[in-house]
Amino acid sequence: MVRKLATHASLSPADRKAILSLPFARRTADAASYLVREGEPPTQCAVLLTGYAYRQKLTDDGHRQILSLHIPGEALDLQGIFLDVADHSVLTLTRADLAIIPRAALRDLAAERIGVAHAIHISNLIEASIFREWVLNVGRRSARARVAHILCEFAVRLDAQGLAGPNGFELPMTQEQLGDATGLTAVHVNRMLKELQSDGLIQRQRRFIRFPHWDRLRDEAGFSERYLHLDQQAA
Amino acid sequence: MVRKLATHASLSPADRKAILSLPFARRTADAASYLVREGEPPTQCAVLLTGYAYRQKLTDDGHRQILSLHIPGEALDLQGIFLDVADHSVLTLTRADLAIIPRAALRDLAAERIGVAHAIHISNLIEASIFREWVLNVGRRSARARVAHILCEFAVRLDAQGLAGPNGFELPMTQEQLGDATGLTAVHVNRMLKELQSDGLIQRQRRFIRFPHWDRLRDEAGFSERYLHLDQQAA
DNA sequence: CGTTATCTTGACCGTCGTCAAACAGGGTGG
């Protein structure tokens, strides 16, 4: 369960054993519960065993921006290990099973085993790359392309984790949340989804999404998976 | 000159010597010259001795988004060291003096000296935090607040590097570039600058900016310097 | 000086936000 932690980006020889023998506590969290709170010092790192999560920031007048999405198997606060105060919050999107690892244990492990530290570093770098893509998405793309783009990213990442159904996936978020992730309002997200649907680029039933013409959607979104660094070499 | 590389975020004992004895080549680059090109494998890391730089990404229909700004003393491609292919480009904003360090040398040093690797890691984490703030800025703030915010960030970072004049600074970018950084058009950036000016929040003469009421501007921008992690502890 | 990039301003327009109401689904309790 914890083994997916770092294999994503970088191989570790028998560092794996050390990771697997980290102390952890299992916990189940309801949907919409805080795992990290902006402004507080992080004390732990959670690994998503099941369920989804996201990060957010608020403007001082209360507008929310979602910064990233997290799918099962991902570690959630790998940068909080090394930063003294959280600059954003992390919340569950759905009910989720977590493995909670104390921050100190991870720090110690990283200090001892350079392979582990490196794997964490790579993972953080890839996340940073995703933030950069989101700056572009929210800053320079049309509403339609933004929505298409986030669907593409989600689909490709699910697929990379081996979680994608053969012909679609369940999108675990409301249109309100989709709006906060794309810098739009829920109403306008709805308009775009309907538009993509009536143009035949996606099919929906409830929150289950299907892509009849993946390549056309990809084009609309201007999506290129380069930024996900999926084939990043092991170090 | 290279010593500023990592001291920003984390102390290194006599790792400093190792950093200072890295091989490097000095080079002067004109304004608007590419240092890293999206899609290519990075081969080097440049440290900005003088001059300014920025990172950018393009949509497939040619719109540009600026992702971050870099001021003298900062290392420019500290994540390219560990990623196999660049997901964005890095360019100079002005004429700049650079110290070019081969990628392999830095990798080797990081592999040998865990303190150096850690310092690079922290630096990358802080950059990631800045990307997150930019997602928020571009996604959820009004045009006026976006422009105010980028001015605040630039001022505070200059000040942290000891480069701020007592009462203002030279903004080394055109309004077009300011637009690409904030997700706006140059025309609208101009409108916002004039508005901020006539409201007395900034003073300008040419590209030199002054802040008569720093706290009011800060409020307008919704700026909090937490995300810059300026007082991040040494590890 | 002339040439070019940048800044500035105005008029107009479109994308997207706002407000509000109707509608669907999924639980819960009677």
Add this chain to the structure above:
DNA sequence: CCACCCTGTTTGACGACGGTCAAGATAACG
């Protein structure tokens, strides 16, 4: 099993923020 409610989705009318286009003004630069 059905009323009820709550959250989320859908739709329409309207308005505003910011984009577009174009022209003129101001530097910088050779």
